[in-house]
Amino acid sequence: CGFLLWCMAPSPSNGAEFLYHRIIRPFFLKHEAQLDNVVKDLKDKAAETADTIAKEAKKATVNLLGEEKKST
Numbered sequence: 673c674g675f676l677l678w679c680m681a682p683s684p685s686n687g688a689e690f691l692y693h694r695i696i697r698p699f700f701l702k703h704e705a706q707l708d709n710v711v712k713d714l715k716d717k718a719a720e721t722a723d724t725i726a727k728e729a730k731k732a733t734v735n736l737l738g739e740e741k742k743s744t
Contacts, residue, residue: 678687700707 675687679691681687
């Protein structure tokens with residue numbers, strides 16, 4: 673509870689400012705290239721997965737329509 677109050681204190685040098693400028697920002701600047709690579713890899717994998725799902729959905733739709741034609 674005290675930690676949250678410190679982070680939300682209405683002062684220019686509250687806990688959130690301190691944590692960001694002393695810990696979070698330096699970490700991200702130091703590891704920026706590695707983080708960019710991780711994000712790019714995740715984006716590429718997400719795109720591949722979306723393509724695979726779209727192809728499977730298209731196949732399922734074609735199969736379903738083909739079965740429907742046979743039954744009529």
